[in-house]
Amino acid sequence: MPLSTFLGAVLVMVIWGTNFTVIDIGLRSFDPYLLASLRFLLAAVPAVFFIKRPNVPWRPLLLYGLFFGIGQFGLLFAGMDLGFSAGLASVVMQLQAFWTIGLAAGLLGERVSPRFLVGFAVAAGGMALVAAVTDGSVTAAGTVMVVGASLCWGIANLIIKKARPDNALAFTVWASLVPPVPLFLMSLGLGGWGTVEHSFTTMGWTGLGSLLYMVYPAILFGFALWGHLLRTYRTSRVAPLTLLVPIFGMTSSVLFLGEPLGALKATAITLVVLGLVLNQFDVIGKVRARRAPRNPGPVPAGVPCAEVTAEPTKAG
Template sequence: MRPRHVALAVALAAVWGFNFVVMQVGLRHFPPLLYAALRFGLAAFPALLFVGRPGVAWRWVLGVAGAIGIGQFGLLLVGMKLGMPAGLASLVLQASAVFTVVFAVLLLGERLTTRRVVGLGIAFVGIFLVAVDFGLSAPLLPFLLCVGAAAAWGLGNVIQRRATPPDSLRFMVWVSALSAPPLLLLSVLVEGVPTISFELEGWLSLGYVAFISTLGGFGVWGWLLKRYDASTVAPYSLLVPVFGLTSAALFAGESVSAVDVAAGILVVSGVLYAGTRARTTPPARELASLKV
């Protein structure tokens, strides 16, 4: 990846890392499925009135809405509501990088290079260290829900890569629009008649996750997926727990140990190694690999 695109991917990881603390705040005011429905509803309207059609077949929009909108965020928020801490949730969700690479190889026929395998291995040593340091103290069900959310995100990455929407922001608006109604229906069926909170803290949380994390974040993510292989972009999601753990320590009072710091260094090193090409790569070959 080009240096400015690497910087963009790292900045996006910071936005998504802080997102876990923000969601934890929002879940104090809303049930999880209702919170997800409101998140995507706000991301879709009124933007839906101005963006035009998604520019890809509707099956791709529905696929990403099902995988990311309903699958990833529905499972993640329910898991967090059931007791998954923000820092640990940000960590477990990054298993999506592995699921993305596996799905990309199986469904898209992308090549799995030795460099990417080594880089992902280094990064996941870091994630394993953090998991051991936390002691996996969260209940089993919330943990499994977050693993399911990671798998759904990985599948959504590959579907979006296959769709190659011409405008990532417009595509995400439509994904949000198609995610909100089924999430609202699930909320009514599972959580009962919605009770809307009018406290400012809850709505500020929704504003961040709807406009900054969802529209802005997934717009940038889709833009990167359009230009690079999914297995090149996906490892940058491994930086999210570094920012997630830091945010949880600063704003939620979660402790960060020396093991966490060492693990963060491993994650960053592994991601950078997996996502960059060897110096010996000829410039012409590098240019030819870009999906413009």
């Protein structure tokens, strides 16, 4: 991979990591469901008029829009609005890797390796410590929402795995047509028209800028470049870069939002990231073994879905 391409990939990780801090800033101006609705509206329009619909039926597009849009981002924004910090959210959301492989094992019959179980146990220990954080950056309701968002992300990964679109960016853009109206109705139903009106009248340049950041750098630029990397280079070379997302997410939250980073939280983050590392490199090793076997033969039926966990949907 040329240095310029590598630096571009790292830039995408920076954008996706700091996106959690930007979401926190945006929630100061917008109702969470309204913010999510606008995010997907701007991601879909006007892009759908210029990007051809992917070669998949409407059903996976609708399901992906439901779980990726309403489930993942609706719950993520709501959880952060309920007091779950941006930095921790960037870490906890990466649990989607475990959800993805666990669901693939349960629903698709894919085998789960011993190292995956070890990685899951380590990450679960980190999550137990997250629940014990008392510095004001964690709430019970927020934790449930964010963990639920990571689960919806895992389900969305299986949907895109089954759909196998020819263009991940086009798939995301067209699926983004699904969430705006339901999310807007949720905002209207929970807060009334006054909440919607207040969001628009008080958003200012900061609120508008955060919304535009979530759409254009985070989705359109990030997904286009990430999709190019996945098509051009081996997944085993590209996937490990996603481990940078929670690192940049936590760092940006500490620097720009003043999120406290005590010993307990640092330990919890370390355990979750360590669990992700164990899972990531176990998956990569299996992909390498599958692609370059010493003794050519049938591909084992239970190889974990590395392509799913390395899709652009990894970063939000």
